[in-house]
Amino acid sequence: MSGRCRICKSKLGTRNHTSRMKTNTGLCVSCLRNPIEEEQCVGITSKGVRCKLRKYKDAQYCKVHMWMCNDA
């Protein structure tokens, strides 16, 4: 397991609480909270703006907007 964030390459903490969650994202906390554009859901929110949530694994949408991919 690499200990580097795959976006900003900062070293992933081993003593912060995220390590306990066994997340497999390879991202540091700040990148998890602020996904880069290509990591973001491509869904449009009810307000008509781009969804800022991280897209779900292997999908173009987050869990909230996952239904949008059904009519593709």
Ligand SMILES: [Zn+2]
């Ligand atoms: Zn990072």
Ligand SMILES: [Zn+2]
């Ligand atoms: Zn979304």
